[in-house]
Amino acid sequence: MSRVDVRQQLLERNPFLSSASPEPWDNNFPDLTGLNKDVGDHIFTLLRGTREGMRGTMAGLVLGEAGSGKTHMLKRVLDSMQEMGEGALFASIRAFLNPxxxxxxxxxxxxxxxxxxxxxxxxxxxxxxxxxxxxxxxxxxxxxxxxxxxxxxxxxxxxxxxxxxxxxxxxxxxxxxxxxxxxxxxxxxxxxxxxxxxxxxxxxxxxxxxxxxxxxxxxxxxxxxxxxxxxxxxPLIICFDQLDAMSDEGLIQAWGRVSAELINNVYGVLPLAFLRSDKWNAFSAVLDNAVKDRYQNNLMVLRSCTLEESWQLLEGRLRLYYEDDYEEKMEWLRTQLEAKLAVGDYAPRHVIEMANRAILQPLHPVRRPGPEDDREEILRAFAGVWSEERDKVAAEPGLWPPNLDDLSCALELWLTARSDCSSVVRTGQRFRVLEAECLQGAERVLCSFAFCATRHNSPARAALNAGLKFLNEDPMGRICYYVTEASVLPALPQWPKVHELLSEFRNQGGRVVVLDEETRVCWYALLALRNRIEAGDVRLYLSEESRLAVREDLMLFLRERFEGELLPFEGGKVEPPPLTDLPVDPFLTEDWPRLHEAICSLLTQAPMRMMKADFLLERLRNQDFKILHAGLLAYVKGQEECFRLWPCENGSLIQMV
Amino acid sequence: MDERFNVELEQLLQDRGRDFLSLSGVCKVMPSALRARLGLKSNSRVGEVQKALQPHMGRNLEIRKAGRSLCLVRRGEKDEMLLRSVQARPGKSPKTLRNSLPFTAAEFLRLTNSLLKEGRLRVELNARCEPLLFAVSPEGPPTLQPQPLALAPVPDAEAEKAVLRAAFQELEQGRIFVRICDLRRRLGWSREAFDSALARLRRERTVQLHSGDVSAMTQEELQDSFVDENGFRMLSLTWTEAR
Incomplete structure (x- = not known):
């Protein structure tokens, strides 16, 4: 087979497209047990120590730069615990947003x-x-x-x-x-x-x-x-991952309080913090010395791959995708990367990214990219990461339970990037969280956003009352959105007072946005995307250098290429949302056995029994299935013995196992 | 006084972003032509250097004692000089700082107390209850100023590695990761010399280079980081040889 053919095959099914480590529970990528073995061993020593002295006070700190395998280390810990049976429990906790x-x-x-x-x-x-x-x-x-x-x-x-x-x-x-x-x-x-x-x-x-x-x-x-x-x-291992997203001093102190409580007062837990070294320095400046010392007493550092480990990493991924048909592709990769990898040890993510670049770069480029192409490269890279995060949230909605702080953080990002909104501020109120000035026609209008994300009716009432109060202060010149999730707002006859307030809120010109399984994906995926940027998980290949993406790049993407509409804003004008009833839950209306059969039938006919999720969805809709994109991914993800989801450049691939 | 010498000596400090430099360091880093014109050699004794430089001090330069060394010092606001030193090396004890600056003990005490009173410096106690000095910046965290060792790159690879390692250890202070920009500034080598030394040590697997958060760095710090042969911008390094 010629070099062009091998590359073509790799392009069609690229094992290196995503360099981000999946959630530890879903990470099917092979583990290089030799890489950072000392760190894995140290964690297990700590776990054994916790089991032997359940009332002990241990904690660990794993330092590693972006892409060095921090999240992947969680997978190793989890896998080893699975092998041990039910002898220990595992929890991976994301960055806090509200102190x-x-x-x-x-x-x-x-x-x-x-x-x-x-x-x-x-x-x-x-x-x-x-x-x-x-x-x-x-x-x-x-x-x-x-x-x-x-x-x-x-x-x-x-x-x-x-x-x-x-x-x-x-x-x-x-x-x-x-x-x-x-x-x-x-x-x-x-x-x-x-x-x-x-x-x-x-x-x-x-x-x-x-x-x-x-x-x-x-x-x-x-x-x-x-x-x-x-x-x-x-024992329960509590892994704090993606802490890099916490830069606010108050949040770091709050995390310190939680850590102190876990270390000193909660039995049977082993807190482990995974951080970049520069972030730990920032944490150290803020944290209480007792907490800092506890973590630093068990300091572990992730190192980069040796040359041999780099080849093993690449081979492992190729084998996962191509099983026995990987050798020729490995040979091709070796010729592409031999000189590049000889430069020195690289973090696992660098190795994956180099392989991806080798596959994606045309063999005979027409011209060398210049600074004028950087902007397009940023937007292209973000579009890929965005679709990856969107599909991950859609496939695993349970990992993103309704959360007021997550929703308000996502909306704040989205509003900040919009040219028709300015002065986006937090109000300091618990339920009416954000305010902004938004363009309506030619006029700027004060706009407020109230949230309820728990299935408690008193916060729901409180948020609506806060919204009503805001509207009543200037009934003609203000706009208020009430954002909630379908899963936390029961239909009548439950919660009659809340529904009464909802009607009143609408009558006063308030706009109600109820997120269903499909629309909520955009909100939480935006937060997931932001977390990836903060954690240094997105790399940009620009004309002069390759660097990690920063917040400004995210803002550029949100302004220029972001397809998700969190709220119904259009053309600089705030459009009233449809006054329909609550969205129908796609999971309840579908005939799942018939759907399962249809998916299997379509995939069986596809090459390599694999199809892009969007294409599969279209084919299913042609057969009169009313399933939504998020519903399909969540269903497929829940049927792991039958189907597998693969990240792809613009959306996921679904394969029949 | 020869005005040209004075200008060239001041330029020497300015190029390195320094307020002062030890006389032996000045002698080593000055261009060989200037050294020859001053009648000095790269290994001239401090006394000889002092004798050669003294006539060219003028209003802008002076020779003062810093700890046990004699230094060429740019005249200026002494409190600003002290503040810059603390910003460049935050977390130093007053005693260590005093020994490294070209001030008399009385001057140092007066300047430090005055900066503390003005709230431009702050003190933290370490685990042994010793005071450590930090700069208070209204614009956010202090940025590191260049603080080179003023050593020319050593022609011998092993010696070069030893110098690099010594600088690394000095900056590491138990943190394991050292920022490349800090190391570059600490050594004060030419860009090419530093980059090639770093690339060589990396190829030999003596050090590992790591990327990091570019948004946490200033433009100058980014410029002083390292872009490798494959275009990856690396911000920090760890020493792996002992592993």
């Missing part, structure tokens, strides 16, 4: 991970519940627990751990008995406990006190979870 809700964000992050399936379709929290029950049973048999507690595990636990939060404990045991996933939503703090009354703190009407109470409740929940871990002798 006043860090414990709530931590709790949410932990539960999002505990809900993930590990083996035999059982979630991590199932393993924890079973371990607690098994330990209790063993203690009964061996006489450490009096026999009259035989049917009262909860009662006994309460006496053994008097500081445990009784509400959290009750929810946990009820969940273990009935396996109702709504209970996990309540434990996570995203669903109102109206159905499970008993927490007086959450009945407080004053929202500042309520926020503080919720934060305190989240902190108690994390402490209580630690007691369950302690009893089950099952």
């Amino acid at each position: 006043t809700s860090v414990f709530q964000d931590l709790r949410r992050g932990i539960f999002v991970n505990l809900k993930r399936k590990r083996r035999e379709h059982r979630s991590q929290i199932d393993f924890l519940g079973e371990a607690v029950k098994a330990r209790f049973h063993q203690d009964l048999v061996e006489g450490r627990v009096p026999s009259y507690y035989q049917d009262s595990l909860q009662l006994w636990f309460q006496e053994e751990y008097p500081d445990v939060d009784p509400r959290f404990l009750r929810l946990f045991y009820t969940y273990m008995d009935v396996k109702d996933s709504r209970l996990l939503g309540v434990m996570q703090g995203d669903i109102s406990d109206d159905d499970f009354p008993g927490n007086p703190d959450l009945k407080i009407d004053d929202f500042e006190s309520r926020d503080a109470a919720q934060e305190a409740e989240a902190q108690r929940a994390v402490l209580s979870l630690g007691m369950l871990l302690d009893y089950a002798k099952m």
Whole structure:
């Protein structure tokens, strides 16, 4: 086969298109166990130490530059834990966005991970519940627990751990008995406990006190979870990844508070921070010395790939994509990269990117790119990363539960980049978060944005009341958006007061935006894109140099090429959204068995049993399936034994396994 | 006084972004033609250098003592000079700083206390309760000023590596990663000499170079980073040889 043919094959199915490490739970890329083995071993030593002394105070710090394999190291930790069986639990926590809700964000992050399936379709929290029950049973048999507690595990636990939060404990045991996933939503703090009354703190009407109470409740929940871990002798590794996105001093201090609590007071957890070295220096300047020292006591540094490891990395990816048909492609890559890699050791991402460049660059370029091409290169690179992030969020909506801070952060970015909006500011209010001046026709109008992202009806009412108050101050000259998610706004007859307020809000000229599964993807993917930029995960190949993308590049992309419309703004004019009822949930309306059959049938006919998601969606719609893009990706992702998703330049590829 | 000498000596300090330089350093880094005109050799003794330079000091330059060394110093606002030194090397103890600056003990005390009073310097205590000095910048974190060792690149590869390593260790201070711009400024070598030394050590797998957050750096710091043969901009390095 000629060089051109090999390159053509690689272009059609490029294993190196994405250099970002996927979420540890979804990372199918092969692991180079020799690379940074010392770091992996150190983490496992810490894990063993935590298991042996569940009330110990250990923490670890992994420093590595962008692309050095920090997120990939999480996959190694997770894989090794999977191999160990259910002996430990794992949670990967993203950067915090709001210093006043860090414990709530931590709790949410932990539960999002505990809900993930590990083996035999059982979630991590199932393993924890079973371990607690098994330990209790063993203690009964061996006489450490009096026999009259035989049917009262909860009662006994309460006496053994008097500081445990009784509400959290009750929810946990009820969940273990009935396996109702709504209970996990309540434990996570995203669903109102109206159905499970008993927490007086959450009945407080004053929202500042309520926020503080919720934060305190989240902190108690994390402490209580630690007691369950302690009893089950099952440590939980809490990995703080993408912390680079936190630059605000208040946020870093808040993260320090969370760390101090985890290290000093929560049993059975091992916090690990993954950071770039320059960011750690910035963190060090702000953090309390006690916290800083705890992390630095177990400092690990990720190193780059040796030449041999670089070849192994490339070969591993080729084998994953091409199985036995990889050797010729490897040979081609060797000739392309031999001289480049001889320059020195490179981070894994550099190696992947060099392979990608070799594949994408034309063999006989018409001309060498100049500075005038840089702008186009930035936009092209961002378009690819954007479609990758959009499809990742669509495929795994559970990783992005409704979150007010995430939504407001995404909107702030989007508004800041728009030429028809100016003076985008945070109001400091809990539910009416943002204000901006927006062009409506030729006039500038003050615009406010209220959010509700929890399935609690009092915050929903509070956000609407805040919006109404804003509108009433100047009924003719103001615009207010109320943004919420379909999953947190139940239809009538539930929440009659909220629906009454919604009508009033609309009558006053307020605009209601209810995000369904499809539209919410844009919001959360924008935040994911921003996190990738902050973490240094996007590289730009410009005419003079190759550098990491920065916020200004993101702004350029949002202004020039971003296709997602977070709100219905058009042509500099704010258009009223359709006053339709709540969007229909695509997951409930589809005939899944028939859809499954149709997908299989279409993919079987496709070359390599593989098709672009957009194309497949079009073919399905031609067959009268009413599925949305996000719904298709989420469905395919949930059927891992049948289908596989591959990142591709402009959208994902779906392959039948 | 020969005005030309005076101008050339001042230019020497200016080119290196320095307020002062040890006399032995001045002698080593000055162009050989100037050295010859002053009747000096690259290995001339400090006393000889002092004797040769003294007549050309004028209003803008002077020779002062910094710790145990004699230095060529640009006259100017002394408090600004002290502030720049702290910005260039934040977190130094007052004692260490005093020994490295061309001030008398009384001058140093007066200047430091006055800058502390004005809120332009601040003090932090380290784990041993020793005071450390930091500059307070209204515009954000202080930027590092060039602080070269004023050593010419060493022709012998092993010696070159040793000098680089010594500078690396000095800047590292337990942080493992050292910014390339800081190392470049610390050594004060020509751009070509520094880049080729770094590329050689990297090819030998003695050091690893890493990219990083360009948005956290000033334009000057970026210019002093390193773009490798494959076009990757590298911002920091780690020493791997001992691994």
